[in-house]
Amino acid sequence: MNMKKQRRKRMGVSTVISNVLMIAMVTAMFAIALLWSTGHLSALTSSWTTQTDRSREVIVIEEGSYDSSANKIILYVRNVGLITVKVNVAYVNEAQASPSYYTPTGGSRAAELVPKDMLMIKLTPSGSGPYTVTIITERGITDQIVIR
Amino acid sequence: MAFRKNKRGLATILGIVMFIGIAFIIMLTLVTNASNNNLAMIEAVQHRDKRLKESIQITSFPVIESTTFQYAIENTGPLAVHIVAVYVKSENASSGAPIGNVTWRATDFWLAAGESLVQQVDLGRELFKHDTTGDLVTVATERGTQATLRCTLATGGGGSVGPYVKPYSIGISIIDTPGHSVGTNDRFVYYIVARVCYDATPPADALMSPTRLGPDYSFGCHRGWYTVWAHQVSPTTKDWYGPQPLEVKYDTPSPQVTFIFKG
Numbered sequence: 001m002n003m004k005k006q007r008r009k010r011m012g013v014s015t016v017i018s019n020v021l022m023i024a025m026v027t028a029m030f031a032i033a034l035l036w037s038t039g040h041l042s043a044l045t046s047s048w049t050t051q052t053d054r055s056r057e058v059i060v061i062e063e064g065s066y067d068s069s070a071n072k073i074i075l076y077v078r079n080v081g082l083i084t085v086k087v088n089v090a091y092v093n094e095a096q097a098s099p100s101y102y103t104p105t106g107g108s109r110a111a112e113l114v115p116k117d118m119l120m121i122k123l124t125p126s127g128s129g130p131y132t133v134t135i136i137t138e139r140g141i142t143d144q145i146v147i148r
Numbered sequence: 149m150a151f152r153k154n155k156r157g158l159a160t161i162l163g164i165v166m167f168i169g170i171a172f173i174i175m176l177t178l179v180t181n182a183s184n185n186n187l188a189m190i191e192a193v194q195h196r197d198k199r200l201k202e203s204i205q206i207t208s209f210p211v212i213e214s215t216t217f218q219y220a221i222e223n224t225g226p227l228a229v230h231i232v233a234v235y236v237k238s239e240n241a242s243s244g245a246p247i248g249n250v251t252w253r254a255t256d257f258w259l260a261a262g263e264s265l266v267q268q269v270d271l272g273r274e275l276f277k278h279d280t281t282g283d284l285v286t287v288a289t290e291r292g293t294q295a296t297l298r299c300t301l302a303t304g305g306g307g308s309v310g311p312y313v314k315p316y317s318i319g320i321s322i323i324d325t326p327g328h329s330v331g332t333n334d335r336f337v338y339y340i341v342a343r344v345c346y347d348a349t350p351p352a353d354a355l356m357s358p359t360r361l362g363p364d365y366s367f368g369c370h371r372g373w374y375t376v377w378a379h380q381v382s383p384t385t386k387d388w389y390g391p392q393p394l395e396v397k398y399d400t401p402s403p404q405v406t407f408i409f410k411g
Contacts, residue, residue, distance in 0.1 A: 025171060032174055045178075048185045055192040058199070060292035063235040065248040076235065076252060080292035082188075082195055104252050116290055118233070120252075147248075 050139065056082040057141045062118070064145040066129060073097075073131055073147060075121040076104060079113035081141075086112045089136040090123050097123040099135070199291045201227050204259070206287055206297035209275055210266060210368075216356065217275040220266045221287055221295070223259035230290040231255050234269055237284040243276030255287075266368060268355055275299050318396065319404040320376055322363035322389065328411035330363045335382035338365045344393040345375040363409070371396050376405050386410070 035041040058081035065074050073092060079085050088111060090099040101111045102120040113119055125131055130148040203225035210218050217236075223229050234253050238245040245251070253269050276283045282299040320338050324330055338357040339350035350356075357365050359381055367376075377390035389407035396403060 025167075029167075029171060029174070045181050048181065052185045052188045052192070055189055056195070058195075058292065060288075060294075062233060062288045062292075062294060063237065063250050063252070063286055065237060065250040067246075067248060069246065074250065076233070076250070078233075078288065078292065080199070080290065082191060104254070116232070 053083060054139050054141060057085050057137060057139055058082075059085055059087070059113070059135070059137060059141055059143050061133070061135065061143045061145040064133060064147045066125075066131060066147050071124060073123040073125055073133055075123070075133060075135065075145065076118060077113070077121055077135060077143070078118040079115050082115055084112055084114050085141065086138040087119070087121065087135050088138050090121065091134045091136075092123055092125045092131050093127060094132075095126055097125065099123055195291075198227060199293065201225055202229055202289060202291055202293040204229055204231070204287060204289060204293055204295045206285060206295045207264065209285070209297075209299050215272055215274060216268055216270045216358075218266050218268050218355075219285055219287070219297075220264060221259065222264040223261055226261050228258055228260050229293065230258050231267075231287055232290050233288045234267070235284075235286040235288070236269070236271055236275070237286070238276065239284060240276055240278055240281035243283055244273035266355070277301050317366045317368050317402050318374055318376060318394070319364065319366040319402065320378060320407070321404060322378060322407045322409050325408050328409045330409050333383045334363070334380060334409075335359050336363060336365070337379045337381050338367070339377040339379070339390075340367045340369070341375050342369070342372060343375065344373050346391055346393075348391070349379075349388060350375075350377045350391075366402075369396055378407055380410075 032041065035044070058079070060078050060080050061075050062078055063076045066072075067074060077087060087099065087101070090097045099111070100122045101109050102122065103109050104118060104120050106120070109119060111119070121135065123133065130146055132144065132146050134142055134144045136142045203223070205222045205224050207220045207222050210220055219234070221231065232255060234255055236251045236253075238247055238249045241247055251271060255267065257265065257267070259265055275285075277299050279300045280298075282301075284296055284298050286294055286296040288294045318340065322330060322336060337359055339354040341351060341354040345351060354377070355367065357367070367374075373393060373395050375391045375393045377388060377392070379388050380386040387410045389410075390405075392405045392407070394403055394405060
């Protein structure tokens with residue numbers, strides 16, 4: 001009778017493991033729910049995606065020139081990466097310049113570039129040459145050229 | 149009593165199912181996100197590696213005597229490259245374009261590893277040759293690799309597209325016949341297209357030589373079928389010669405096409 005009572009009170013190994021597992025899973029879920037509710041989870045996945053996108057983004061200034069008659073710097077930029085890019089900032093000798101976007105043949109176009117596509121950018125420099133021109137995309141990828 | 153002990157209520161089962169379901173969805177979302185990012189990262193690394201392996205070189209400007217210029221491009225890397233653009237930048241006011249002027253032309257051809265090719269560009273002016281301020285020609289690939297060469301007197305020397313560009317060449321001659329001799333003012337333009345063609349005049353994609361004083365010319369080529377033409381353009385625009393199809397094979401690597409001067 002005593003033996004029987006003792007056996008009844010003891011738990012099996014599987015019950016202990018399942019309880020431990022259950023507690024671990026609940027804790028993990030709670031942690032995930034907490035991260036999600038505070039916005040950390042989306043920030044984390046967003047940061048992964050941004051890092052990945054940045055590694056897939058490559059732009060190249062294929063050629064650049066200065067048109068002295070119009071006082072314009074002309075750049076030919078190609079997207080040689082794997083995703084669409086948007087060129088949105090340009091610097092000429094460390095001063096910000098407002099870029100205008102054209103097709104290589106001269107028609108106006110948007111700043112977004114799909115992979116393999118190219119655009120012509122026109123900038124108005126403020127000083128005299130040589131010009132160090134830097135263009136920067138929305139995700140912070142840059143390329144630079146020196147125009148003499 | 150023992151039977152009741154083992155029985156679970158509906159709420160418990162629902163709770164367990166919901167618990168497992170939510171855990172599964174959360175894990176699936178995280179794993180999918182991480183896996184997609186990893187795959188994208190691997191693709192980016194492969195793309196970067198390809199860009200690093202790519203290598204091209206402009207070897208010469210074989211013929212630059214007319215407004216249409218030619219340049220010889222060689223793929224010196226281990227991967228096939230897609231040539232997508234060519235730029236010509238003027239650095240001398242005597243070049244016929246303002247200093248800094250850039251002429252852009254889209255191109256669309258592939259070069260296998262080790263392959264060379266001569267391409268033709270209608271520049272609208274003659275390519276300017278100078279040792280320090282000659283035109284700068286830049287060729288760009290789809291992956292952003294570039295090759296630039298200044299057109300100096302050495303690189304831009306005229307003459308035929310020799311076997312240094314392509315392994316074989318097709319020579320074209322116009323020979324005298326009794327009563328008809330090629331005079332000092334007789335000038336010709338030669339055409340070649342890389343296929344069999346029976347048109348009386350060359351198609352638009354045919355490669356054209358500059359105007360030649362002499363009756364001899366040669367085009368660099370690979371093995372395969374070609375068709376050639378010649379056209380007398382001076383003293384007055386006169387006769388067409390050809391079409392003359394021919395095959396360049398291992399045993400006839402540099403064949404000669406001879407037209408008889410019509411006078």
